[in-house]
Amino acid sequence: MPTTPLLRARLAVSVLFIINACALSAWLPRLAELQAELGLNDAQLGLVLAAGAAGGLLVGPLGGYLIAHSSSARVATWAFILIVPALPVIGLAPNGWVLGAALAWLGALDAVMDGAMNAHGLRVQRRYGRSIINSFHGYWSVGTVGGALVGTACLAIGIPIAAMMAGIAAASLVALAATRRWLLPGADPASADEDADAASEATTAVDPSSMAPAGYGRVLTRATALLGLFTLLAVVVEDVPARWSSIYLTDVGAPAALAGIGFTAFTIAMTVGRFTGDRLVDRFGEARVVRASMAAAGLSLGAALMIGTSWAFVGSCVAIGLGVATLFPAAMHAATQIPGVRPAMGIATVGWLARGGFVIAPVAVGLVAERFGIAWGLTVPIAAAALLIPLSRILTPQKFEPIP
Secondary structure (H helix, E strand, O other): OOOHHHHHHHHHHHHHHHHHHHHHHOOHHHHHHHHHHHOOOHHHHHHHHHHHHHHHHHHOOHHHHHHHHOOHHHHHHHHHHHHHHHOOHHHHOOOHHHHHHHHHHHHHHHHHHHHHHHHHHHHHHHHHOOOOHHHHHHHHHHHHHHHHHHHHHHHHHOOOHHHHHHHHHHHHHHHHHHHHHHOOOOOOOOOOOOOOOHHHHOOOOOOHHHOOOOOOOOOOOHHHHHHHHHHHHHHHHHHHHHHHHHHHHHHOOOOHHHOOHHHHHHHHHHHHHHHHHHHHHHHHOHHHHHHHHHHHHHHHHHHHHHHOOHHHHHHHHHHHHHHHOOHHHHHHHHHOOOOOOOHHHHHHHHHHHHOOHHHHHHHHHHHHHHHHOHHHHOOHHHHHHHHHHHHHHHOOOOOOOOOO
């Protein structure tokens, strides 16, 4: 039975995931409003949005070093505190350059916070004695939905973007101030064996003899590269309902009012999958869950494309949402088990490599769709799901022993 301090630590990490997601999603429903106010065309808007991804790619690897010299609790807390001043700037930006700079700042700090809060969540999980990392990502999904609802409601009643983001920032800081003291104290472990319960977890599908020796400088090992590829392919699969569902549904004749139903179904399914995923992982192991879920996602999407109806595609979005729910948490857990690499460094490096998927996925699907049609473009994630099945061997088996 988890102790009260451990339950509080779990709550505090959940708050980190929620406020991160809410702050970074609330303005997205008002993107068209921003575009009109700043007079940006589609190409210019695309460049502005790409600034956020660029910030994460440039700064992301620093997260592991910061955690090593401080702690995941401090880094996650301060990363969000530094995010806060940029939130109202989204609504106050006088031009695309300022908006792009604000998004680059957000993307950079989000990359650091992402690695830190995952690292701390996995510290809590090791002490818990069973898988709970998927539930943290479930709360991130809840925060995303909550932020989107706030953004939509504020748009409907005419609250300015800057005022909305300032309100979200204030509420988030209150929640952070109330719970940050419950985060686990002390520095993060220098290796997977440093915690008393980690000795039974220090197994990996990668040959330890092929790994780099312990240290900060050599984190791009074979294992981190494979885990980075794993998460990159996961992003490719996830990208279908997030970016392309409305385009495909419009192409097959769905009414305009239903064009967003694919993304909605996907988001709900992924949230459900993350809150139920820990039980599946504890029972069957991460690798088996990934193999089954990617087979289901690939087959359902392939069948939907052959059937060619909107409801078949919505059904595949549900299968994809359930399927991808445990992928990123599984990769983060495996990143803490790489011999010779600090857990925080492994998490930061794998998360950084995964961000390449946000660049590759839309480009790959878009190029194929432009030449052969959107249905053929959506075969790209089917190939990614197929590759994830054998690649799941890189995941670390779950073997938990709780700390007394």
